[in-house]
Amino acid sequence: MVEMMIKTVEARCSERVEEARLIASQFGGDCVTGPLQNGEYRIVLFSDREELWDYTTRKHGFPLSFQSIDRRIGAGNLSKKQPIAKAVGAQANHIVDATAGLGHDACLLACMGWQVDAIERDPFVACLLNLAVADANRVEDLAKTLQAKLRVQCGQAEDFLAQQTQLDVVYLDPMFEMERGSALPRKPAQVLQALVGQQSVEGVTLLQVAKARARRVVVKRPRKGPPLGDAPNLSFKGRQVRYDVYLSSGDAPRTP
Ligand SMILES: C[S@@+](CC[C@H](N)C(=O)[O-])C[C@H]1O[C@@H](n2cnc3c(N)ncnc32)[C@H](O)[C@@H]1O
Structure with a gap:
C-alpha cells in the first residue's frame, strides 16, 4: 500500500x-x-x-541550517582543490544550481566565492531551503556571504534557463540512489529522497536544456555510475561521487 x-x-x-x-x-x-x-x-x-x-x-x-558546514577559508569543504571546485572551474563567476534541493551544494559553492542562483521546483523543499538561508542570518559570516552570493527561486529550472542567454556554469545534481555521496548529512539526504523520489531520467532532459544555455555544465554522479547523458568532456572524482563536465562546443577541453 x-x-x-x-x-x-x-x-x-x-x-x-x-x-x-x-x-x-x-x-x-x-x-x-x-x-x-x-x-x-x-x-x-x-x-x-x-x-x-x-x-x-x-x-x-x-x-534547517547551514551552520554546521565547515567554512574555514580555503580548507576542508571550501578548498578549491575539491573535485566540485575543479569541475566548476576557476574561470567561472556565476553558477545556476538547477537542482537546488536543500541547498548544501549551493551554499558550499557560494562560500567558495561563486555567485549562485539556486532553483528548486518542489515548493515544500524550496520552503526548507529558504528557511536554511534565513537561518544563516543568525551567524555573521554566513549571513554576509549568502546575502551577497546566493539567491533562491522556487520554480522549474527549465523555465529559468529558457530566460537566460549565455550562462557561465549550470550545476546539476539529479537524485540518484547512492545516498552516501550526497553533500547532505545522511538523514536529510534520506528525507529529501523520500520527498522528491528518483529523478535521473528527468535529469537527462534538464542536461540537454542546460547544455544549450551554458558554457559549462557540471553533473554530480555516483563515483562509478554511468554518465547522465553522453560521455562528458572532463570528470573529477571524489571519494564517493564524480563530477562530469560538459563544455560548449566553443570551449576547448581544459583542466581548470
Ligand atoms: C538530489 S537533490 C539536490 C540536492 C542538492 N544538491 C543539495 O545539496 O541539497 C535534487 C533536487 O532537484 C530538484 N529538481 C529536479 N529537477 C528539477 C527541475 N527541473 N527544476 C528545478 N528543480 C529540480 C528536486 O526537487 C530535488 O530537490
Whole structure:
C-alpha cells in the first residue's frame, strides 16, 4: 500500500504563527499541532531555530541550517582543490544550481566565492531551503556571504534557463540512489529522497536544456555510475561521487 505523504508546518512559539501560515500557503499545506501522523513531514518553527520532523523519527528533526558546514577559508569543504571546485572551474563567476534541493551544494559553492542562483521546483523543499538561508542570518559570516552570493527561486529550472542567454556554469545534481555521496548529512539526504523520489531520467532532459544555455555544465554522479547523458568532456572524482563536465562546443577541453 502506498503511504500518503502529508506536509505540514507548526509554530512552537506565538510570534511565528503568522509566518507558519505564510509558509503553509507557499506549499499548499496546513498548520498543525500535536503528534505526527503516519506519512507526515512537518516544518517546526521554534523561537531560535527551524527543524524538519518526520514521522519515522517522530521526536527528532534535523536542523534547517547551514551552520554546521565547515567554512574555514580555503580548507576542508571550501578548498578549491575539491573535485566540485575543479569541475566548476576557476574561470567561472556565476553558477545556476538547477537542482537546488536543500541547498548544501549551493551554499558550499557560494562560500567558495561563486555567485549562485539556486532553483528548486518542489515548493515544500524550496520552503526548507529558504528557511536554511534565513537561518544563516543568525551567524555573521554566513549571513554576509549568502546575502551577497546566493539567491533562491522556487520554480522549474527549465523555465529559468529558457530566460537566460549565455550562462557561465549550470550545476546539476539529479537524485540518484547512492545516498552516501550526497553533500547532505545522511538523514536529510534520506528525507529529501523520500520527498522528491528518483529523478535521473528527468535529469537527462534538464542536461540537454542546460547544455544549450551554458558554457559549462557540471553533473554530480555516483563515483562509478554511468554518465547522465553522453560521455562528458572532463570528470573529477571524489571519494564517493564524480563530477562530469560538459563544455560548449566553443570551449576547448581544459583542466581548470
Ligand atoms: C538530489 S537533490 C539536490 C540536492 C542538492 N544538491 C543539495 O545539496 O541539497 C535534487 C533536487 O532537484 C530538484 N529538481 C529536479 N529537477 C528539477 C527541475 N527541473 N527544476 C528545478 N528543480 C529540480 C528536486 O526537487 C530535488 O530537490
